[in-house]
Amino acid sequence: MKEFDKDKIQQAVTMILEAIGEDPTREGLLDTPKRVAKMYEEVFQGLNQDPKDHFATIFGEDHEELVLVKDIPFYSMCEHHLVPFFGVAHIGYIPRGGKVTGLSKLARAVEAVTRRPQLQERITSHVANSLVETLDPHGVIVVVEAEHMCMTMRGVKKPGSKTVTSAVRGVFANDAAARSEVLGLIRS
Ligand SMILES: Nc1nc2c(ncn2[C@@H]2O[C@H](COP(=O)(O)OP(=O)(O)OP(=O)(O)O)[C@@H](O)[C@H]2O)c(=O)[nH]1
Ligand SMILES: [Zn+2]
Numbered sequence: 001m002k003e004f005d006k007d008k009i010q011q012a013v014t015m016i017l018e019a020i021g022e023d024p025t026r027e028g029l030l031d032t033p034k035r036v037a038k039m040y041e042e043v044f045q046g047l048n049q050d051p052k053d054h055f056a057t058i059f060g061e062d063h064e065e066l067v068l069v070k071d072i073p074f075y076s077m078c079e080h081h082l083v084p085f086f087g088v089a090h091i092g093y094i095p096r097g098g099k100v101t102g103l104s105k106l107a108r109a110v111e112a113v114t115r116r117p118q119l120q121e122r123i124t125s126h127v128a129n130s131l132v133e134t135l136d137p138h139g140v141i142v143v144v145e146a147e148h149m150c151m152t153m154r155g156v157k158k159p160g161s162k163t164v165t166s167a168v169r170g171v172f173a174n175d176a177a178a179r180s181e182v183l184g185l186i187r188s
Helices: 006-019 032-043 103-114 120-135 176-187
Strands: 058-060 067-078 084-094 099-101 139-148 163-170
Touching: 006 032, 067 103, 067 120, 067 139, 067 176, 084 103, 084 120, 084 176, 099 103, 099 120, 103 120, 120 139, 120 163, 139 176
Parallel strands: none
Antiparallel strands: 058 099, 067 084, 084 139, 139 163
């Protein structure tokens, strides 16, 4: 695991402030490099986590029907511009062989993959693949809806535009009826 280097971030933030023509020694900015370093440590803490570790809590519950946790809010950082993108994730799976994980662990997995420089597609497939690899369920569906600030506050400037990504595995990939049922539940 690579150490989180707060000092380096502070130096970098001071340099950015200087580069934009600000005075890093003026009162309002004095603690800014320290604050940004603390904030980055928080928003990038997922870099030290593997979402699969969260699925280690497995209950031997005999339920081979849909489990869906929807509207899990998240904040992430666009890896191209280092500005936030945020929204909700929906995770559904059909357990196999009694392998059911804790509901909160699905939300913890979302935290682990969103708290790092990211792409929305990668968040979606990383969560889906982690579930497949640890629980070996009959099927997994992950849908992520997000607003990207790099598309709203800058660049193309399209506030309100939403990006939706999905990853489907197993029965949800092979069975259109199962997929449309779960998508209906996500929308409802
Ligand atoms: N596929 C994908 N693209 C993303 C994501 N977040 C940001 N982007 C896009 O990354 C692209 C980067 O494009 P570039 O042309 O390299 O950078 P840019 O000149 O800043 O692009 P503009 O945003 O169009 O001004 C942009 O089209 C962003 O909309 C994401 O999660 N997934
Ligand atoms: Zn971006």
